[in-house]
Amino acid sequence: MFSSANRQGRRVFLAKPLAAFAGLALALSACGAPQSAPPGQEGTAGGGGASGETVTIGIGGQTLLTYLPTTLAQELGYYEEEGVKVDLQDLQGGSKALTAMIGGSTDVTSGYYEHTIQMQAKKQPVKAFVNMNLSSGLALVVAEKNKDSIKSVADLKGKNVGVTSPGSSTDMFVKYLLSKNGMKLDDAAISAIGAGSSAVAAVEQGQVDAAVMLEPDVTVLAKRLGTEPTIIQDVRTPEGLKEVFGTDAWPSSSLYATSGWLEKNPESAKKLASAIKKTLQFIADHSGEEIAAEMPEAFAGGDPEQYAKVIEEMKVALSKDGAFTEEGVQAVLETQRVANPEVGDAEIKLEETYTNEFVK
Structure with missing residues (x-):
């Protein structure tokens, strides 16, 4: 050391x-x-x-x-x-x-x-x-206010999804998931929430219905909530990566x-x-x-x-x-x-x- x-x-x-x-x-x-x-x-x-x-x-x-x-x-x-x-x-x-x-x-x-x-x-x-x-290390996290109404990607239709910024990898992830589930790319509204404190606050306070987040933001959010947030897609692990992209490496x-x-x-x-x-x-x-x-x-x-x-x-x-x-x-x-x-x-x-x- x-x-x-x-x-x-x-x-x-x-x-x-x-x-x-x-x-x-x-x-x-x-x-x-x-x-x-x-x-x-x-x-x-x-x-x-x-x-x-x-x-x-x-x-x-x-x-x-x-x-x-x-x-x-x-x-x-x-x-x-x-x-x-x-x-x-x-x-x-x-x-x-x-x-x-x-x-x-x-x-x-x-x-x-x-x-x-x-x-x-x-x-x-x-x-x-x-x-x-x-892996891209992304997780699609649901805001606490929507944990009972958003159970899958299909439930994002008409909802507001937070990403770091339009055109970002987080934005591309949302669009890929929508397309993969037979939806249009604009079926969900996209909002820029940045990363770090702004992203954590946006999800914690329910400013968005769901959001694509990276670490350590996901862990910080869990600590703020006092419980693990609802996650409907997660490529932080090899298993999740295989499920979403059908590959062992992205x-x-x-x-x-x-x-x-x-x-x-x-x-x-x-x-x-x-x-x-x-x-x-x-x-x-x-x-x-x-x-x-x-x-x-x-x-x-x-x-x-x-x-x-x-x-x-x-x-x-x-x-x-x-x-x-x-x-x-x-x-x-x-x-x-x-x-x-x-x-x-x-x-x-x-x-x-x-x-x-x-x-x-």
């Missing part, structure tokens, strides 16, 4: 505590692709990755457990061991993180693999090069970059992939309590026992080797074709959206 002095020496941009969640109130977590680069950043380039330079990684919501390996690799010193300098930036939303990378203010994104498919549909080459999670959180950056910085990509692989192995070999002890103290939000418990439960959905599988990427594409009109019937060359070159 690293000393506090060593921890302070690493450059990590800490998000606000989980208990407060204020910093994540408007977070988009795993969100959809941007329409364009940020104003004033078109044509710029982060340029990180050359010898002696720092690789800037934008994270789509640093305290969300789906992105835990990215921060843990820093805390364990694995980036440094591999010989790459890394600057982690919490951009509190997958869409924001992707937009920053396309605009050139970051080099690599810690975001959801599906973004690479979305960007190919926009004719912008983006490629994922290490996979961290075998790659979500990953490291991805533009194809141009990867071509110019193959050694940096290899070092990043190696650091994440070592981190995934560390997670597999250690308990939730041991992992939580290595993470920034603020991430536990004053409740390290709960934080460790959620990490332990999350471990089963993490990749063991950082590699993508053909079955997994096909499952993500199927979801996008059903739920995302921008992908729809567009010609998508999956082999150009990911690579296992750097993890092998």
Whole structure:
């Protein structure tokens, strides 16, 4: 375990505590692709990755457990061991993180693999090069006021469902479930509730009838309610993933970059992939309590026992080797074709959206 002095020496941009969640109130977590680069950043380039330079990684919501390996690799010193300098930036939303990378203010994104498919549909080459999670980690949670009236996806018709933001992975999940159950994509109204405190409050106070949530928000909601919330679809476990998507893998959180950056910085990509692989192995070999002890103290939000418990439960959905599988990427594409009109019937060359070159 690293000393506090060593921890302070690493450059990590800490998000606000989980208990407060204020910093994540408007977070988009795993969100959809941007329409364009940020104003004033078109044509710029982060340029990180050359010898002696720092690789800037934008994270789509640093305290969300789906992105835990990215921060843990820093805390364990694995980036440094591999010989790459890394600057982690919490951009509190997958869409924001992707937009920053396309605009050139970051080099690599810690975001959801599906973004690479979305960007190919926009004719912008983006490629994922290490996979961290075998599931999107989403749960469709019912507000307490509706627990007796909403028992299945079919009961969502005419109801208001909360998602992190329109076009996000949480939104796509709702649309996929509606379609899978023979419903129209607009049979349920969609409301943006963000992530963190805003999402927990929206469900707890009944501002929405149901919501798609990620960890640790689901666990925080249960603690606030004093009981386990009603969940009608849950892909946080391998069993739930198989039930919903019919697959053992649905790659979500990953490291991805533009194809141009990867071509110019193959050694940096290899070092990043190696650091994440070592981190995934560390997670597999250690308990939730041991992992939580290595993470920034603020991430536990004053409740390290709960934080460790959620990490332990999350471990089963993490990749063991950082590699993508053909079955997994096909499952993500199927979801996008059903739920995302921008992908729809567009010609998508999956082999150009990911690579296992750097993890092998």
